Every structure is written in C-alpha cells, then in structure tokens.
Amino acid sequence: xxxxxxxxxxxxxxxxxxxxxxxxxxxxxxxxxxxxxxxxxxxxxxxxxxxxxxxxxxxxxxxxxxxxxxxxxxxxxxxxxxxxxxxxxxxxxxxxxxxxxxxxxxxxxxxxxxxxxxxxxxxxxxxxxxxxxxxxxxxxxxxxxxxxxxxxxxxxx
Amino acid sequence: xxxxxxxxxxxxxxxxxxxxxxxxxxxxxxxxxxxxxxxxxxxxxxxxxxxxxxxxxxxxxxxxxxxxxxxxxxxxxxxxxxxxxxxxxxxxxxxxxxxxxxxxxxxxxxxxxxxxxxxxxxxxxxxxxxxxxxxxxxxxxxxxxxxxxxxxxxxxxxxxxxxxxxxxxxxxxxxxxxxxxxxxxxxxxxxxxxxxxxxxxxxxxxxxxxxxxxxxxxxxxxxxxxxxxxxxxxxxxxxxxxxxxxxxxxxxxxxx
Amino acid sequence: xxxxxxxxxxxxxxxxxxxxxxxxxxxxxxxxxxxxxxxxxxxxxxxxxxxxxxxxxxxxxxxxxxxxxxxxxxxxxxxxxxxxxxxxxxxxxxxxxxxxxxxxxxxxxxxxxxxxxxxxxxxxxxxxxxxxxxxxxxxxxxxxxxxxxxxxxxxxxxxxxxxxxxxxxxxxxxxxxxxxxxxxxxxxxxxxxxxxxxxxxxxxxxxxxxxxxxxxxxxxxxxxxxxxxxxxxxxxxxxxxxxxxxxxxxxxxxxxxxxxxxxxxxxxxxxxxxxxxxxxxxxxxxxxxxxxxxxxxxxxxxxxxxxxxxxxxxxxxxxxxxxxxxxxxxxxxxxxxxxxxxxxxxxxxxxxxxxxxxxxxxxxxxxxxxxxxxxxxxxxxxxxxxxxxxxxxxxxxxxxxxxxxxxxxxxxxxxxxxx
Numbered sequence: 028x029x030x031x032x033x034x035x036x037x038x039x040x041x042x043x044x045x046x047x048x049x050x051x052x053x054x055x056x057x058x059x060x061x062x063x064x065x066x067x068x069x070x071x072x073x074x075x076x077x078x079x080x081x082x083x084x085x086x087x088x089x090x091x092x093x094x095x096x097x098x099x100x101x102x103x104x105x106x107x108x109x110x111x112x113x114x115x116x117x118x119x120x121x122x123x124x125x126x127x128x129x130x131x132x133x134x135x136x137x138x139x140x141x142x143x144x145x146x147x148x149x150x151x152x153x154x155x156x157x158x159x160x161x162x163x164x165x166x167x168x169x170x171x172x173x174x175x176x177x178x179x180x181x182x183x184x
Numbered sequence: 185x186x187x188x189x190x191x192x193x194x195x196x197x198x199x200x201x202x203x204x205x206x207x208x209x210x211x212x213x214x215x216x217x218x219x220x221x222x223x224x225x226x227x228x229x230x231x232x233x234x235x236x237x238x239x240x241x242x243x244x245x246x247x248x249x250x251x252x253x254x255x256x257x258x259x260x261x262x263x264x265x266x267x268x269x270x271x272x273x274x275x276x277x278x279x280x281x282x283x284x285x286x287x288x289x290x291x292x293x294x295x296x297x298x299x300x301x302x303x304x305x306x307x308x309x310x311x312x313x314x315x316x317x318x319x320x321x322x323x324x325x326x327x328x329x330x331x332x333x334x335x336x337x338x339x340x341x342x343x344x345x346x347x348x349x350x351x352x353x354x355x356x357x358x359x360x361x362x363x364x365x366x367x368x369x370x371x372x373x374x375x376x377x378x379x380x381x382x383x384x385x386x387x388x389x390x391x392x393x394x395x396x397x398x399x400x401x402x403x404x405x406x407x408x409x410x411x412x413x414x415x416x417x418x419x420x421x422x423x424x425x426x427x428x429x430x431x432x433x434x435x436x437x438x439x440x
Numbered sequence: 441x442x443x444x445x446x447x448x449x450x451x452x453x454x455x456x457x458x459x460x461x462x463x464x465x466x467x468x469x470x471x472x473x474x475x476x477x478x479x480x481x482x483x484x485x486x487x488x489x490x491x492x493x494x495x496x497x498x499x500x501x502x503x504x505x506x507x508x509x510x511x512x513x514x515x516x517x518x519x520x521x522x523x524x525x526x527x528x529x530x531x532x533x534x535x536x537x538x539x540x541x542x543x544x545x546x547x548x549x550x551x552x553x554x555x556x557x558x559x560x561x562x563x564x565x566x567x568x569x570x571x572x573x574x575x576x577x578x579x580x581x582x583x584x585x586x587x588x589x590x591x592x593x594x595x596x597x598x599x600x601x602x603x604x605x606x607x608x609x610x611x612x613x614x615x616x617x618x619x620x621x622x623x624x625x626x627x628x629x630x631x632x633x634x635x636x637x638x639x640x641x642x643x644x645x646x647x648x649x650x651x652x653x654x655x656x657x658x659x660x661x662x663x664x665x666x667x668x669x670x671x672x673x674x675x676x677x678x679x680x681x682x683x684x685x686x687x688x689x690x691x692x693x694x695x696x697x698x699x700x701x702x703x704x705x706x707x708x709x710x711x712x713x714x715x716x717x718x719x720x721x722x723x724x725x726x727x728x729x730x731x732x733x734x735x736x737x738x739x740x741x742x743x744x745x746x747x748x749x750x751x752x753x754x755x756x757x758x759x760x761x762x763x764x765x766x767x768x769x770x771x772x773x774x775x776x777x778x779x780x781x782x783x784x785x786x787x788x789x790x791x792x793x794x795x796x797x798x799x800x801x802x803x804x805x806x807x808x809x810x811x812x813x814x815x816x817x818x819x820x821x822x823x824x825x826x827x828x829x830x831x832x833x834x835x836x837x838x839x840x841x842x843x844x845x846x847x848x849x850x851x852x853x854x855x856x857x858x859x
Contacts (some may be wrong), residue, residue: 031566031598032608035559038596042551046534054535062332066540067322070331074341081377084251085386109392114243118250140241140287141392146300147269150307151393152239152288160289258446264460278457278806293454311459320612320639326543327532346532347525349465350543358459358639358803363449369524424639440457440804 084118087111091119102176115175135160138169201260227335229374229429230401232408233310236434237395240265240308242287247390249285251375253365260361261285262372263312263387268438269293271302276438284308309439312387312398313338313359313372314420314428321351321360321371333438336401336429337376342368356424374398401429447525450822451814456807464799464811466523467825473519474631474653475660475788479837480516482661483509483623484557488624489708491560491617503564504672505665507850510557511841516627517550518667518833522824542634553623560616563609565848569595590847612763614697623705628657642734642805643798648723655716660787662709666702667780670773672851684749702776706766713783717759720790729828735765737805745800745808750793758786778782 055071062068091112092099102108113119115137116129144157164172171181221421249256264395265284269277279292288308291298319338322330329345332338340351345368352369363370375385379398383389388396399408411417417431420439434440448463483505490502521527534551537544569591576588598605626856631652635641636649684690727738742750746806762779796811814826845851 030608031596031600031605032612034596034598035555035562039555039559042555049531050535053531058328058536062334067319067332068334069536069538071327071328071341071344073333074339074343075333077342078339078373078376079380081252083378083381083383084199085299085389087383087389107392109394110243111390111392114247114390118247119207136289138393139289140243141239143287143289144296145240145288145291145306146303147240147306147308148303149305150239151237152306152308155239251482255444258444259449260446260461262643266457276806280457280460280806287763322489324543324638325538326541326546327529329532330540344529344532344536345526346529348523348543349525350634352461352465353638354640356803358462361461361463362465362525364444364446367447415708440806 038138082120084120085111085113086119086122087113091116098176105176106178107175133168133170135169138173138175192354201321226400226402228401229315229336229379229432230399230408230412231312231315231374232397232399232411232433233312233430234395234397235307235309235436235439237393238308238310239393240266240267240284240288242284242390243392244310244387244396245283245285247386248372248375251378251386254370255364256285258364259283260364260370262359262370263310266309266311266439267293267306268309268436269298270304270436270438271298272304278438278440305436307434307436309432309435311357311359312430313402313418314357314426314430315374317429318425320354320356320424320426324350324354326350333376337373337379338353338371339373339376340369340371342366345369356421356426357428395421406429427429445819445821446722447821450695451809451812451825454802454807455810456802457804458802458807458809459804462802462809464796466795466799467520467811468583468813468827468830469523469825469833471788471791472830473516473523474628474635474657474795475791476512476519476833476837477516477628477631478657478660478787478791479664480509480512480518480553481628481654482658482663483512483665484553484620484624484661485658486662486665486705486708488617488621490627491614492621498701498705500697501665501669504669504850505661506561506564507844507848508665508668508837508841509661510561511844512837513550513554513557514840515833515836518836520546522829522833542630542637545630549623549627553620553627556616556620556623560613560620562594563613563616566595566598566609567601567606568848570599570601572598594847624724629654631657635798640803641798642732642738642801644794646723646727648719650715650796652719652723655712655719656787656790657710659709659716660784662705662712663780663783663787665823666705667703667711667777667784668716668830669779670698670702670780699773702773703771706771706776706779707784710766713759717755722730734805737801741800741808743796746793746797749789749797754786754789754793757782758789759783762786802825 055073057072058070059072060068061070061072088099088103088111099112102110102112118132119129120126122129139160141152142156142157144159145152147153169175174182208355242265242351245261245263245265248254249261254261259282261283263283264423265288266278266280267284271277277296277298279293281288281290291300315332315337317336319332322332322338325331326348327344327346329341330338330351332343342363347362347368349362349369352362355371359394360369360371362368375383375387378385385396385398388398397408397411399406401409401412403409404413412431413434415433418435419428419431420435421428446463448465448467451467452463454462478796486498487502487506487509490496490498521530524530533544534547537547539545572591573588573595576584576591579588632650632653635644635653636646638644673694677691677698680688680690724742727735762782765775765779765782768775799809799811801808814822817823817826817828
C-alpha cells in the first residue's frame, strides 16, 4: 500500500492548482511590470489609459476667447488679467452644449479669497489691497460697486 | 551530526531555488516587458512651488477638486494650502481649513485670535503629491494597484485597489486618502489626463500668481527645470529617502 | 443620494494642525487583526511545545490548543475583510501579490499556515476518523449517513490503522508541529513588520516591532488557551458534581489535573511575558535616548495624551499586576484566571496603543488626532469598524470551536483517548 502520509499534501496541491486557475481567469492579461522595476512598476498597463481618458473640466482662457473675445480682452488688460475666467465663472465642462449657461460665483467670499485683509507680514498677500469684510459694506455684494473685469477703483460703478 | 561542505552547499542551493520558485511564478516578465521597462523616456514630470508668490486664495484647491471629481463638501483633497503664522514667542500656528479650498479669509486660526502685532511672519504653502522617485506608497501596495508611470507620476488603479489603506499610512506627506465615492485610495496625479494631452494641471492653470508650475525635468530648456537647475530649491521631508519631485522656492524651516 | 461618507471622519477628532487628508484610517479592526493572529500563533506554539519538545506536562492542553488555533485561524482574516474598503477584492492579494509589500505575504503565509494546522489535525485525528467511519457503518438515519460520509471524506481514503501507519502519523505530527512554529512566528512577525516598516510613522518604525509582536502574541495565545482550558475543566467539574455529587473523588482528580497543567503553562507564560516587556521597554528607552526629530511629538503622546492607556492600562494592569499575581506563592485557579484576563487585556491594550497610538499624532508633528470608538452603528462603516464589528470578530472563534469540536473532539482527556 502506498504511504498515506502524503495525502494532505495532495489536497494542498489541488488547492494551489485551483488558485492558479482562478488567477488565470481573474488577473487581467496586461498585468505585469511596466515601469522602471518590479517595486514601482508592477501594475495593470491599461490603467494608464483609464486615467488619460478622464474628462477635462477646465477648458482654459483660450477656449473662452473663441466665443467671448471682448470679455477676455477687457479682463486680460486689467489688474485681474492673471485670473483665469473659470476661477469665477466655474469650469466650462462642455459649455455651450452642456451646460448651456455657466453659474458665475458672485459671492463676497470669492473676492475675499484675495482681498480679505490678513496680517501676513512677508507674504505677497499683504501687497494686495484688502478689506475687512465685517466693516466694509458687509451686506452688499462686491459686484454692486466693483466691476470684476475692470477692477480699478477709478472705474467703480 | 555530520554535515560536509557539499551537503551544506546543496541544501543552500535547494533552499534558494525553492524560495525563488513561488516568486518566479508570480512575476510576469517577458523579454518585451523588460525592454519596455528599461526604456528611457525623455519625460519626467516635476513640479515647482514658489511659496513667495502664494497668497492663499485657494483657487488651486477649488480647481483641483472640481477637475478631479472630489466631492466639494468633503474635507479631503488631492492638493491643499497651509497657512503658517509665526509669532514673536517663537510659536508657529498652522491651519488649512477645508484644505484651503475657499481661500483664507479669516485672521483667526482655528478660532484662536492672534494679535497682529505679535506676528513676525506669515505665509502660505501649497502642498500636493510629490510624485517621489522612490514612492513609499507604491512599495507597500500589496496588490500592485498603485504604481509609478514611466514619466514619473504615481497613479492608483481604481479597479484593482482593495482599499487596505497601507499606502495612506506609508506616505510621509499625508497626500493620500480614501475617495468618498469610489472607496479606493486617491491622490494627486498632476492631473494626468491633462498633462498627457499637453495641458497644464488644473491647479497650475488656476493659480493667478504663478506660484505653481509643472514641467519636464528631463528637458533642460523647460522653464521649471531651468529654475530647479539654477536656483536654490528645497524639497519636503528629505529624510524619508523618498526623493520627492515637487520643488519649493522660499521654503521656511517651520514648514512641515 | 447617500450622505457623503468620509472614511475615518466619524471617529476622528483633530487637535492643532493635522493635514487635511489625515484621519484614523486604521481603527479597531487593525487592532483586532494582530491581536487575533497573535492568539492563533500563540495557541499553535503552545500545542507544538508538547509535540516537538515533548513537554509531557502540556499534553492535555496541546490537542485542545491545536484545534482552537484552527478555530482562531479564520478570525485572523476577518478583521482584514472588515477593514478593507473593497472587501470583495480581497482575493486580489492572492491574484497579483506585490512582494515588496508586507501585506502581500499575508495570503501565502496564511494559507501555508492553514495547511499546516489542518494537516497536523488530520494526522492527530486520522485514526479517530477511521474509527468513526467504521462505527457509523450501517446505522440508520440520514443524519448518521451524512456524518459517516463526512468522516469518510475526512479520512482522505487512508484507512490503514496498523501500528506502523499510526507511528507514521505521529512522526508527521511532530514534523508539522516543528515546521509550524517558525511559520506561526512568521505569520505574526510579519504582522509586526507591517507596522515596523512604515517609515512615515514615527511610532511604528522600529526593527524591534516584529519581535515584540511575536513575544506578545505567544503571551496572549498561551493566556487564551489556559483560560479556555480552565473554563472547560470547571464545566467538567460542575457536570461531574451534578452527576455524582459534590463529594465525589473524581472531582479532585479533575481539579488536580487542571492545576497541574495550569501551573506548568503559566511558567511558560511568564517567560514570554518577561521577554515581551523587556523588548518594549528597550524600544521606549532607545527612542527617548536618541531623541530624533519625532521625539517631541512622541513624548507628548506617550507621556501625556496616552499616558493612562500605556503606562496604567497596558504596563500596569496588563503586565505588572498579572506578573505579580502569577509569581506569588500558592497559585490558585481563581488567581490564575484573574491574571490571565489581565494579560489578555494587556496585550490588547498593547495592540491598541501601537495601532491607535501610532495615529494619535499628525504626520506634520504639529497636531494630534483622537479616536472615538463607534459604539452604536448607524451605517456599515461604523458597524464594521466599531465595537460591534470587533465583538463579531472576537466571538467567532468560540462559535467555530464549538462547531469544529463536534467533528474533531478535542476535550476528551481520558486515558484511552491519549495516544
């Protein structure tokens, strides 16, 4: 009679075989070493494409310029020139198809991001004209008096 | 017990082969893969943060969250801005309310009023993934769900991540978190979908002050690379040996 | 729309400056995980002490602790599955293991260890399986038939019960028990490595971590086995007293056996306990003496924020007190039980202080995080990573043991059962 001692080992081998079969079916075929080495480059190659396919939401000033050149021109020549349109107008996404209209953030909080006065010696923040939101016309939206595209105080409405 | 040198050698060899077998079975290296792995692309993304220019407006964080579909009301974020206020007594007060996504509008730090005359310096520091050359987060992923691309960006495979959180623990910079919707590890990837289409990262695009710049570190003509090559720049938490690839101008010693 | 769930936010409060993405991501289940694997490893080591080193005095507890370590085995897996944000993908660890990660070893080590424990049990009980199959032959009833069928499968077709075959079984048990000790230590040592190798975490990063984990694992494993053993022996005494009256002589026999086993097992327990505490203190002293960058924040966690947890609950009540209780002369069962409960509690607090304590401070070294264990769950997250989830994990081994014990009885200590 054959030695019975090896029987548990056969069971183990069957389990390993089952795992290997499962692996064959479950692991995507593009899984492997694709980067500089095993430590940092062991992955599913197709995932890079997945990430590249993510939709772009912020289309950039150039894209705005295609339909709104006069607005872009006014703002670009002002002190607010460095601010991207979409920072206030919101990400364009697939505008004008979807959404047809962008929601403009006209809140005081938006302006306060830069113009809320903070005691920040040594920081560029101190060089931007700042107001104290609690004392500077607290109830009125900034845009009632200030034109964001022409922010110079001489051009106040 | 007798044990000749030959016996010892044989045993050692056998043990080595036995130990290597399971490893060999799990690696999938084909010659083509090896070639692809050692191929040297002329691209390595790097980032430059000029803390001198940052005013703490938080437009970068807002753009990042909207661009990368991180729920806006969640306190977690791929990138964030920290405010440092150093007072005369040598204390440093640091905060980053809601990752700085709504900017810094309140002089108070966590409801604590700081006497402006006591402040010696105050500044803002944007943070994001350092896309390390030796990413500790990638090393510890048990399933190969996070990895470094050949152009140096660390990505997470949302379809393969098991959500163990080991990478979150391993990152010395606190860059990673669980995505509130997808329930997998999430992190900044320099807006990989944008940079691979020739656009700039959303935060770079949104910064009105040029505090954030992205470039190709392998291109000596790239403006970012030129600054890194010619000026004095620093990196965060050098001591962990992760070789971070986000470089800072004007980094203060108080920055954590 | 579902309310937004930020993992970790429910049970974390922040103090001073903490990075926005930092929360206590590794919570109670990650405390349970090394605790349960520790119990598995400890129970197995205890049974191996008899099989390998021929510690005859541990004979009665050896079989029991072997079967109990099988019952504990799945509960080393449970906390991980409870903890994973994508539990259904847990199998990926077996599918694409990334060997530079300490966790990837889990699948392989766990299965290896499971195979060893199961094989060892098979060799110990093979004769019994054969006897049962033969005894149940031809008896009426579908239940009996099913039972016979089960035992028939369990024999794996090996019906040879000759003296030579049984001797081979015993030899195999000895070898497996011997191989099992390093594997059990590895299973737990790498659990320590998972923490010790996280260089980002100032509290965890220490090469001593795996050794500390093994030592305290053995301590907790032995303690749990002794405690369960006492409970079972007391139950036996109680039943005997009911059946034969409280003055019966057999009560003294059982009590004698019980005290003998416990007295001897407790000596091993003390040895491992001393080793565990020495290493932990060495780690602590070393950190204070070298006072690296992280020491300021570590000191405020160790000596202020977590002082009660570490020095009162863990070292005081969990280590020192049971140590004294066990060393005082004229050890009684009752005193041992108290000491064992404190030891189990102490090891749990050690796991707690490592896992939760390691996240009690921010990576910025400028702030703290506090953990609030969710008691009453109001969603899946707070059940899985709350008190109830932990209790589910903690009670499972006892239910499993009850089930397994129906098939492989491990609590018969009569002479004819002894092999």
